[in-house]
Amino acid sequence: MNKIRNLSLQVKISSIYIFTNLLVVMVNIFLIIGINSMSGRLDMVYQGNRHLNDFSDAVDALQSSMTDYLNAKTSHSLENYYRSEALCRNMVADLNEEVTGRSFDRMERNIRHMSEHYLEEVAQAVEAKRGRNVEKYRFHYENAARMYGYIGAYLSNLNMEQFRSNTERYSDLLQRFRLFEAVSVITIVLVMFCNVGIIIRFVGALIRPVKKLAGQADEVARGNFAIELLPVESQDEVGVVTGAFNSMVVSIGRYIEKLRESMEAERALKERELLMEGHLKDARLKYLQAQINPHFLFNTLNAGAQLSMMEGADRTYEYIQKVAQFYRYNMKKSEETVTIAEEVEMVDSYIYILNVRFAGDIHYEKHIDEALLSVEMPGMILQPIVENCVNHGIREMGDKGVIVLSLYEKEGRVCISVKDNGVGMSEETIQKVLCGTYREEDMASGGNGVGMDNVISRMKLFTDDENVITVRSEEGKGTEVCFYLQRTGQPEKGGNDGPL
Numbered sequence: 001m002n003k004i005r006n007l008s009l010q011v012k013i014s015s016i017y018i019f020t021n022l023l024v025v026m027v028n029i030f031l032i033i034g035i036n037s038m039s040g041r042l043d044m045v046y047q048g049n050r051h052l053n054d055f056s057d058a059v060d061a062l063q064s065s066m067t068d069y070l071n072a073k074t075s076h077s078l079e080n081y082y083r084s085e086a087l088c089r090n091m092v093a094d095l096n097e098e099v100t101g102r103s104f105d106r107m108e109r110n111i112r113h114m115s116e117h118y119l120e121e122v123a124q125a126v127e128a129k130r131g132r133n134v135e136k137y138r139f140h141y142e143n144a145a146r147m148y149g150y151i152g153a154y155l156s157n158l159n160m161e162q163f164r165s166n167t168e169r170y171s172d173l174l175q176r177f178r179l180f181e182a183v184s185v186i187t188i189v190l191v192m193f194c195n196v197g198i199i200i201r202f203v204g205a206l207i208r209p210v211k212k213l214a215g216q217a218d219e220v221a222r223g224n225f226a227i228e229l230l231p232v233e234s235q236d237e238v239g240v241v242t243g244a245f246n247s248m249v250v251s252i253g254r255y256i257e258k259l260r261e262s263m264e265a266e267r268a269l270k271e272r273e274l275l276m277e278g279h280l281k282d283a284r285l286k287y288l289q290a291q292i293n294p295h296f297l298f299n300t301l302n303a304g305a306q307l308s309m310m311e312g313a314d315r316t317y318e319y320i321q322k323v324a325q326f327y328r329y330n331m332k333k334s335e336e337t338v339t340i341a342e343e344v345e346m347v348d349s350y351i352y353i354l355n356v357r358f359a360g361d362i363h364y365e366k367h368i369d370e371a372l373l374s375v376e377m378p379g380m381i382l383q384p385i386v387e388n389c390v391n392h393g394i395r396e397m398g399d400k401g402v403i404v405l406s407l408y409e410k411e412g413r414v415c416i417s418v419k420d421n422g423v424g425m426s427e428e429t430i431q432k433v434l435c436g437t438y439r440e441e442d443m444a445s446g447g448n449g450v451g452m453d454n455v456i457s458r459m460k461l462f463t464d465d466e467n468v469i470t471v472r473s474e475e476g477k478g479t480e481v482c483f484y485l486q487r488t489g490q491p492e493k494g495g496n497d498g499p500l
Helices: 009-045 047-072 075-093 103-130 134-221 237-289 294-311 314-330 340-357 382-400 427-435 452-463
Strands: 337-339 363-368 376-378 402-410 413-420 469-473 479-486
Touching: 009 134, 047 075, 047 103, 047 134, 075 103, 103 134, 134 237, 237 452, 314 340, 337 340, 340 363, 340 376, 340 382, 340 402, 376 452, 376 479, 382 402, 382 413, 382 452, 382 479, 427 452, 427 469, 452 469, 452 479
Parallel strands: 363 402
Antiparallel strands: 337 376, 402 413, 413 479, 469 479
């Protein structure tokens, strides 16, 4: 069955056409053979009568040719006699000689014996005539004439009896022939209906999947791609088209889904970019709001540094130079990202300024893998973290406060760690910081106005990673804040905590 289904449409149509026509031809051949057989049997009904009539004509011709020769004794009449005698002898040889219980066979056997005796009498009469023996040829002629009469009578009786019998057989055969004609007509009609039924069913089996395919194609044309895929029932042309249609529907549906996802991702990316831009603007605005005319202040600090250098106040010159660098870094507007090296340099300047301010009470350590300094990150990230360590962690510890800045690679990612040995935080405070719900009036404590929520939000937007930051802290044992970046600066899901 599967082999038949996998045949091509051309083979299927040709096969059903050949099958139906072959069925009609076979039925017609059967009917023709039957009709010919019945016709032959009808023709054979009177074959015996025709044979007897032919034999009777042959005997008559022999008797006539013999009489002509005996009367005229010419070579022409003798030649006619020999032809008639040969024909008659051949026909006598065809007569029945077997002994049976049928009266027809007995009569035909008697006619054969009489005919053989008759042929002998005729032959002796002709020989006696040729030998000029008048008495002898008259004797044999009279015997031949008497035998001729007997043969004629027997032939007439046998012919009449066979005619009666053959008439009955003919009527019976004629009735059978009419019945055969009726059966033939019924057979032809049945074959015709069978062929029509086979063709209708076969065409229906071919058209049914095409109709289903047309219906599904109409649904797709209306934009409905959530349709049930058609089963591929065969490997013919319709099956191939159905399979291709299913693949097309699946491909189009996937393409539309990918296009929708791409549009949503693009929209989300734009939203993140706008949000990132908003955070950057917000951070810079807060920096600017925390300063009194920063450009004027930067220029003033540069002038003070030059004056200190001319007066030989090297420490004052270095301090003013560090403060100027600090403000210059904060006023960058053209770059959205910076390198870790720039961020570390800003932290160095900030710690130097604080140590001048607090007489060197802040101990600052760095553990830097210089191979990672070129990795990019958002600006203004580390300075707010260090500032929080000073203001909320080690401010009240005097000269015992320590801040450790570490840069290392762990499991293929860059880790930036800012650690202090200050008062620490509770788990509740850590969760508030990570969730962005912790608020502190940084300006009141001398901060720059950029809170941890801003820092965390910008890092998440930059890395597209919700676990970009980890905070570890215990009350009285200090705090460690870790950020995770990729070497390429691209986002990577997940994060690993650095050791405390």
